Amino acid sequence: MAIADRRAVDVSGAPKGAPAPEAVSPRRRTSPAKRLLKIYMERPELVALVVLIVLVAYFTIASGGLFLSPANLRGILSLFPELAIMALGFGLLMTAGEFDLSIGSTFGLTPMVVCVLCDTGLNFWPAFVVGLLCCVLIGIINGVITLRFGIPSFIATLGMLFMLRSLCVVIYSHGAAPSLPDDAPVWAFSQAIGFIRVSVIWLAVLALIVYVLLEKTNFGNWVKATGGALESAKSMGIPTNAVKVACFIICSLFAGIAGVIQVVRIASPLPSLGDGMELQAIAAAVIGGIALSGGVGNVLGAIVGMAIIRVIDSGMIMSRVDANWFQFAIGLLTVLAVIANMWLGRRARGMKVETDQ
Amino acid sequence: MTPLIECSGLEKWYSGVHALKKVDFTVQQGEAVGLVGDNGAGKSTLIKILSGVHDADAGTIRVEGKQVRIRNPRQAMELGIETIYQYNSMVPTMSIARNVFIGREPLKWGALGIGWMDKKKMQRESVRAIADVDLHLRSPDALVGELSGGQRQGVAIARAMHFKSKVLILDEPTNHLSVKETDKVIGFVRDLKHQNVSGIFISHNIHHVFECCDRIVAMARGEIVFDKPAAETSVDEVHGLL
Numbered sequence: 001m002a003i004a005d006r007r008a009v010d011v012s013g014a015p016k017g018a019p020a021p022e023a024v025s026p027r028r029r030t031s032p033a034k035r036l037l038k039i040y041m042e043r044p045e046l047v048a049l050v051v052l053i054v055l056v057a058y059f060t061i062a063s064g065g066l067f068l069s070p071a072n073l074r075g076i077l078s079l080f081p082e083l084a085i086m087a088l089g090f091g092l093l094m095t096a097g098e099f100d101l102s103i104g105s106t107f108g109l110t111p112m113v114v115c116v117l118c119d120t121g122l123n124f125w126p127a128f129v130v131g132l133l134c135c136v137l138i139g140i141i142n143g144v145i146t147l148r149f150g151i152p153s154f155i156a157t158l159g160m161l162f163m164l165r166s167l168c169v170v171i172y173s174h175g176a177a178p179s180l181p182d183d184a185p186v187w188a189f190s191q192a193i194g195f196i197r198v199s200v201i202w203l204a205v206l207a208l209i210v211y212v213l214l215e216k217t218n219f220g221n222w223v224k225a226t227g228g229a230l231e232s233a234k235s236m237g238i239p240t241n242a243v244k245v246a247c248f249i250i251c252s253l254f255a256g257i258a259g260v261i262q263v264v265r266i267a268s269p270l271p272s273l274g275d276g277m278e279l280q281a282i283a284a285a286v287i288g289g290i291a292l293s294g295g296v297g298n299v300l301g302a303i304v305g306m307a308i309i310r311v312i313d314s315g316m317i318m319s320r321v322d323a324n325w326f327q328f329a330i331g332l333l334t335v336l337a338v339i340a341n342m343w344l345g346r347r348a349r350g351m352k353v354e355t356d357q
Numbered sequence: 358m359t360p361l362i363e364c365s366g367l368e369k370w371y372s373g374v375h376a377l378k379k380v381d382f383t384v385q386q387g388e389a390v391g392l393v394g395d396n397g398a399g400k401s402t403l404i405k406i407l408s409g410v411h412d413a414d415a416g417t418i419r420v421e422g423k424q425v426r427i428r429n430p431r432q433a434m435e436l437g438i439e440t441i442y443q444y445n446s447m448v449p450t451m452s453i454a455r456n457v458f459i460g461r462e463p464l465k466w467g468a469l470g471i472g473w474m475d476k477k478k479m480q481r482e483s484v485r486a487i488a489d490v491d492l493h494l495r496s497p498d499a500l501v502g503e504l505s506g507g508q509r510q511g512v513a514i515a516r517a518m519h520f521k522s523k524v525l526i527l528d529e530p531t532n533h534l535s536v537k538e539t540d541k542v543i544g545f546v547r548d549l550k551h552q553n554v555s556g557i558f559i560s561h562n563i564h565h566v567f568e569c570c571d572r573i574v575a576m577a578r579g580e581i582v583f584d585k586p587a588a589e590t591s592v593d594e595v596h597g598l599l
Contacts, residue, residue, distance in 0.1 A: 042500075216473055216474060216476075217471060217474060218462035218467070218470075218471060218472060220474075221451075221455055221458070221459060221462055221474065222459075222460070224448065224450065225448045225451060227450075228449065228451055229447070229448040229450075231442075232442075232446055232447055232459075233448065233460075234430065235408070235410070235430050235442060235446060236434075236446075236459045236460040237429065237430040237431030237434055237460045238459065291450075296450050
């Protein structure tokens, strides 16, 4: 938001410190409204935010107010943070120009590893750390396969999706159906506080971390450059491979954390957990306006994208629409979002806001 | 005076192809050298070695008299050699301020090279750097993707100047530019001299090279076949050679 505001000031106000008398020439001054429209169209996550608000309003009316009832909000806010954390990591990786289909399997495998270790007598926290180390390893493998052999990450991580899922099932059956220990720290992951859960705090903290990484640090600059124009980034001396591997690791880590949160909430690790969730995370990122081509992405987009998906899921149930239409709605929205973003982006570029003399 | 860049006996093979054959190439301080030649003549190979993209198989490179080995683009930039490619020097999806400082972001604090960017400084200095090359852009927050090709080259040149580069390599900077914008880029190259920056200008268009360079070097089949001050030769003579 701050960026949008600042840009609005900069293009309309006098250039700060720039001695550019020619630039202030009276020719072709665009109206403030048009400039705001352009800024808005360049930020697809803001478009998605409006879609979210419209959907909430629609479902509230269609369900006779049931949609906004505390009980329903509590339901939405149980699953939403877990999926949104996944979408967040995935969005970061997509910004760096890569893709990870294995996050759903990582989501299932990490809590499985944690529970098996707890069953062998290890305390929860050390087991949790080992689980996260597994995520780091998965991220490194994904990155190295993709970059070392120069194959699309779509394929590399598709392979990983199957392998990790298989590991889930193998560990589950050989570990004689491990279970979450009774003394698992529910307070740290899924304790309900009013109608939110602790997982919302996890989401907020992780979102803040990704926001700071992307917008405030030079690492974020490298991520955007690597995803936006790989050759340029390389020629400017950015360690693009290291940047990508770091993003693969963060993406896997977030999926693993989300998986542990879910297992602590539902109190049992199942080998099928997270199955298909990678597709929801992709849909969320796309709906939130993160470009598949890389280089464009932000925290708000991933979160709003996932919120839209959860709101549609819950809203359809609350307003008594046949829930089998859920996937149809998400699919349609994903395609529409991409088309709309491309169209808006093109229109925005076509709108000339004076940049020079 | 020691030459700014002095290459001697540079050799490069690409899987059996002899791309550079004992090339000796010098650039004096503050001199603009035009490098011309057909496709596959070895121009790109030569500048890729200087900019750290490729490593030479044999030969030496001296920068200000000191022998160096340039292993990657980062080292080239640290030596003061900055390269502007035809397309690949800007990230269109990022703002001008972020583009100017890609890979060299000023940090407020950090560890191991990662840290908090000083965005105020990036904005302030990018505006000044751009104004210094006589290019006036309203906002450092505008996306580079919205700039015209000529303006992008201007920002790339501003970036090189800001980081006090000693030599600027421009690889086909006028390709796909309108006549007016081409003039602007040629003007940038001419102005390099006043800032005591050397330039290596690579182009297919011999007229563009003659408009802004002090010396013309022509390459063919991996060798330098011609090297004369621009004042002592003519477009026709160079044309005849190629």
